[in-house]
Amino acid sequence: MSILTFERVSYSYPGAAAPALRDVSLSVDPGEFCVVAGLSGSGKSTLLRAACGLVPHFHGGSFGGTVLTAGLDTRVHSPAEIGAHAGTLLSDPETQVVMASVRAEISFALENRGLAAAAVARSVEETALALGIADLLDRSTDELSGGELQRVALAGALAAGPELVLLDEPTSQLDPVAGDELIWQLRRLNQECDTAVVLVEQRLERCLGAADRVLAMSGGEVVCDRDPGGFLEWAAEHQPALQTPGARVFADAGLRPLPSGVKQARALLRREGLLHDAQELGAGQAGPARAGSGEAGSGEAGPGEAGPGVRRAPVRRRKGPRGSGEAGPVLQMRGVWHELRDGPAILRGVDLRLDGGEAVVLMGRNGAGKSTLLRHAGGLMSPTRGRVQLHGELALLLQNPGDLFVHERVRDEASLDALRELGLEALADRHPRDISGGQRQRLALAVVLGGERAPGAIALDEPTRGMDREAKRRLATWLSARAREGALVLVATHDCEFAVEFATRAVLLARGRVIADGHVGEVLGGGRYFTTESARILGGAAGAVRVEEAAALLRARREEASGVGSLPATGRLAEIDDLAGAGR
Amino acid sequence: MSAPGRPRIAYRRRASPLHATRGTVVGAYCAAISVAALMTEHPLLLGSLLATVLCAGAAAGDGPQLLRALRRSAIPLFALSVAVNLLVSRQGLTVFARLGDWGALGQVNLTLEALVCGAVFALRLLVVGLACVLAVCAADPDQLLGSFRRLSPRVALSATLALRLVPVLAADASRLAEAQRCRPGARGRSPGARERLAVLRATVAGALERSLDVAAVLEMRGYPSPRRAARKLGARSRHDLAFAASAGAIALAALACALDGVARFHAYPLVSAPLDPAVVALALALPAIALAPFLDRAGIEP
Numbered sequence: 093m094s095i096l097t098f099e100r101v102s103y104s105y106p107g108a109a110a111p112a113l114r115d116v117s118l119s120v121d122p123g124e125f126c127v128v129a130g131l132s133g134s135g136k137s138t139l140l141r142a143a144c145g146l147v148p149h150f151h152g153g154s155f156g157g158t159v160l161t162a163g164l165d166t167r168v169h170s171p172a173e174i175g176a177h178a179g180t181l182l183s184d185p186e187t188q189v190v191m192a193s194v195r196a197e198i199s200f201a202l203e204n205r206g207l208a209a210a211a212v213a214r215s216v217e218e219t220a221l222a223l224g225i226a227d228l229l230d231r232s233t234d235e236l237s238g239g240e241l242q243r244v245a246l247a248g249a250l251a252a253g254p255e256l257v258l259l260d261e262p263t264s265q266l267d268p269v270a271g272d273e274l275i276w277q278l279r280r281l282n283q284e285c286d287t288a289v290v291l292v293e294q295r296l297e298r299c300l301g302a303a304d305r306v307l308a309m310s311g312g313e314v315v316c317d318r319d320p321g322g323f324l325e326w327a328a329e330h331q332p333a334l335q336t337p338g339a340r341v342f343a344d345a346g347l348r349p350l351p352s353g354v355k356q357a358r359a360l361l362r363r364e365g366l367l368h369d370a371q372e373l374g375a376g377q378a379g380p381a382r383a384g385s386g387e388a389g390s391g392e393a394g395p396g397e398a399g400p401g402v403r404r405a406p407v408r409r410r411k412g413p414r415g416s417g418e419a420g421p422v423l424q425m426r427g428v429w430h431e432l433r434d435g436p437a438i439l440r441g442v443d444l445r446l447d448g449g450e451a452v453v454l455m456g457r458n459g460a461g462k463s464t465l466l467r468h469a470g471g472l473m474s475p476t477r478g479r480v481q482l483h484g485e486l487a488l489l490l491q492n493p494g495d496l497f498v499h500e501r502v503r504d505e506a507s508l509d510a511l512r513e514l515g516l517e518a519l520a521d522r523h524p525r526d527i528s529g530g531q532r533q534r535l536a537l538a539v540v541l542g543g544e545r546a547p548g549a550i551a552l553d554e555p556t557r558g559m560d561r562e563a564k565r566r567l568a569t570w571l572s573a574r575a576r577e578g579a580l581v582l583v584a585t586h587d588c589e590f591a592v593e594f595a596t597r598a599v600l601l602a603r604g605r606v607i608a609d610g611h612v613g614e615v616l617g618g619g620r621y622f623t624t625e626s627a628r629i630l631g632g633a634a635g636a637v638r639v640e641e642a643a644a645l646l647r648a649r650r651e652e653a654s655g656v657g658s659l660p661a662t663g664r665l666a667e668i669d670d671l672a673g674a675g676r
Numbered sequence: 677m678s679a680p681g682r683p684r685i686a687y688r689r690r691a692s693p694l695h696a697t698r699g700t701v702v703g704a705y706c707a708a709i710s711v712a713a714l715m716t717e718h719p720l721l722l723g724s725l726l727a728t729v730l731c732a733g734a735a736a737g738d739g740p741q742l743l744r745a746l747r748r749s750a751i752p753l754f755a756l757s758v759a760v761n762l763l764v765s766r767q768g769l770t771v772f773a774r775l776g777d778w779g780a781l782g783q784v785n786l787t788l789e790a791l792v793c794g795a796v797f798a799l800r801l802l803v804v805g806l807a808c809v810l811a812v813c814a815a816d817p818d819q820l821l822g823s824f825r826r827l828s829p830r831v832a833l834s835a836t837l838a839l840r841l842v843p844v845l846a847a848d849a850s851r852l853a854e855a856q857r858c859r860p861g862a863r864g865r866s867p868g869a870r871e872r873l874a875v876l877r878a879t880v881a882g883a884l885e886r887s888l889d890v891a892a893v894l895e896m897r898g899y900p901s902p903r904r905a906a907r908k909l910g911a912r913s914r915h916d917l918a919f920a921a922s923a924g925a926i927a928l929a930a931l932a933c934a935l936d937g938v939a940r941f942h943a944y945p946l947v948s949a950p951l952d953p954a955v956v957a958l959a960l961a962l963p964a965i966a967l968a969p970f971l972d973r974a975g976i977e978p
Contacts, residue, residue: 495851
């Protein structure tokens with residue numbers, strides 16, 4: 093018997109013009125790991141809410157068809173009854189946690205179901221151990237970081253030992269390390285406890301390797317229901333925006349089958365003789381960017397510095413397109429510290445010089461100090477030591493674009509000129525909360541850019557949260573254009589794939605310190621977590637971090653291997669460099 | 677963004693005997709101090725209780741929170757109570773200032789008795805208010821709600837929702853205010869009344885959405901389930917027993933004092949607050965009883 097069944101389910105939110113779900117039929121078997129993919133507004137979250145009973149009990153609207161979760165009809169049984177069998181985790185951890193201490197949070201659902209005290213205590217301990225949060229048990233929930241909070245919320249959903257777990261973008265606020273850990277904890281739970289998992293996720297490259305099956309949604313319908321490999325083939329043909337970077341690399345290089353993860357991709361490349369392990373392991377570790385330096389690395393350090401006997405891919409270093417500094421830096425930080433009273437230091441002596449025309453990505457784990465650094469740049473905070481010098485205006489957009497909107501109409505939020513520049517003039521009479529996520533992001537940009545003078549610097553904090561790939565691509569293009577016009581673009585993000593689409597320089601922070609600063613290909617190409625799937629597949633060879641670069645490298649190798657290519661591999665690498673330059 | 681490092685008036689588990697005590701006992705301890713303050717008018721005893729609650733807060737590690745509450749709310753309230761009583765009271769014989777005819781208020785004479793009476797009333801409010809702040813900072817809200825739930829599930833549900841929403845909405849308001857500072861022209865100047873109103877309106881508008889999210893989570897975790905929540909495991913700790921005994925002793929002492937009429941106090945027509953040996957003994961005994969449980973620091977890890 094299936095653990096989750098949808099039979100011809102259609103649903104419309106109250107007052108909505110179009111249905112959010114259209115005639116959806118599917119079933120999930122016990123122990124299955126199912127990923128739900130789709131662009132924004134395709135109905136993924138609604139599908140999940142229907143599975144846990146919040147639709148229609150909580151949201152109202154018009155509902156047709158039948159949803160059976162663990163054999164319970166969601167029209168008859170309340171979300172509380174369904175919750176005994178299906179744990180649900182939504183995307184915002186702040187509203188997922190309801191108790192003051194971690195122990196109380198995990199035991200909350202168990203106590204509500206009337207379990208004996210001994211059973212509650214045992215389950216709390218076991219769940220905490222399974223998720224690696226035993227040391228958090230006696231902490232207050234308001235002291236936790238975003239990643240810790242998300243894991244505690246997951247523990248709360250899992251404590252009762254549900255047969256099914258429903259998760260709506262649980263990694264959207266997590267750094268790459270915490271995101272990968274969460275996915276593997278889910279996989280472990282799935283394998284060791286036979287718990288079925290239904291996971292809605294935008295960054296498919298993170299979870300396809302763990303999935304048994306992928307459901308793709310579009311316009312409220314399930315348009316694809318296949319295994320990961322089959323889904324990637326379908327996406328390549330019907331919805332390229334859903335393809336993972338690894339699959340795009342293979343598709344662009346003319347390789348088949350399309351891989352669902354790094355391990356599979358490397359195995360396929362090895363089989364084809366396109367992966368030179370020793371060479372690329374070295375390449376991946378090579379060329380460390382200048383660590384902790386205030387001045388950006390020039391990109392001169394190369395992979396040729398590895399040990400003897402290791403043949404390096406001939407890499408031609410791209411000259412950093414950062415401003416020449418002739419007109420002086422747009423933003424300069426000298427020994428900037430931010431120390432909390434009775435608390436830790438968030439920034440520890442940051443030295444950074446950023447010039448006009450640079451597109452810089454700021455990366456690091458949750459709590460590394462990225463947002464604090466941007467707040468200092470934007471003048472929202474003052475350093476406790478050190479100096480921040482900003483020449484000209486800086487437009488700063490914080491994490492939640494919706495926080496900027498306090499008016500009833502789009503036209504009242506920003507000037508018509510600013511709306512026109514971002515293609516929003518047609519929405520001038522709409523309510524800011526009634527427009528899509530991507531439009532909201534553009535409106536927020538219109539608000540912060542709408543001063544009398546064009547700002548010399550644009551800083552964005554986690555702008556891609558909840559965005560689908562298509563919206564990210566448009567934003568990356570827009571940011572690149574601003575940098576080409578001479579503005580400094582500074583973006584803090586966890587999304588490596590997005591970062592390499594616009595950035596020329598990467599700054600990696602850890603515990604408030606700059607630990608790497610250099611060309612994006614060097615900083616991200618040599619990483620394990622803070623890197624792209626393309627770079628992980630190729631081990632950072634030739635500094636290829638973007639899909640186009642990795643695909644060009646593979647094409648070059650194929651031609652070299654078959655002796656067909658007109659250009660030697662080094663010539664191809666130059667081509668990759670040109671490609672990279674054009675993309676940025 | 678709120679100023680970093682500022683002591684928030686909220687529960688935070690600390691290494692102190694009071695925080696190692698279950699929430700219901702902490703509530704009873706603070707209630708006993710409040711009851712004692714409400715049952716006596718003698719300024720010496722009220723002063724003793726004020727010192728007791730401040731020392732208890734400091735011993736529990738919540739001193740900065742109590743001082744913040746004192747500075748931001750209690751002292752202004754104290755001053756207001758004294759000023760109102762001074763202007764309104766027509767009793768008392770020792771006039772120290774004649775302010776003349778104040779129209780509707782008539783002839784206003786300020787008397788020492790009205791000043792003392794207002795100060796005593798304000799002192800009671802101060803002790804009760806600070807005892808409540810101590811309870812908020814030291815009593816585990818989860819344990820208190822759990823106890824409440826066994827008595828009244830609906831009240832507990834509303835209380836849980838409200839308690840959870842307070843920090844969530846405070847964070848929302850802080851974020852909204854910070855975002856407004858990113859608007860062109862808003863940098864480097866403090867927000868005006870209009871901007872503040874806009875932020876308040878947006879926070880209130882977002883409150884419904886937030887409360888729906890929290891309510892959905894409560895629903896999915898089975899909070900409205902008709903099943904009775906299980907009692908928690910665990911014997912009473914040494915700190916539970918010590919603070920419960922202390923609370924009982926404070927309440928008994930205050931009750932005995934009130935019934936016996938030892939700590940007599942009259943503000944009008946002339947101030948009378950005799951310093952009997954019994955009153956002095958009680959003024960010394962109350963802090964000793966209340967603070968004795970803090971001496972045992974075994975098993976207080978946060």
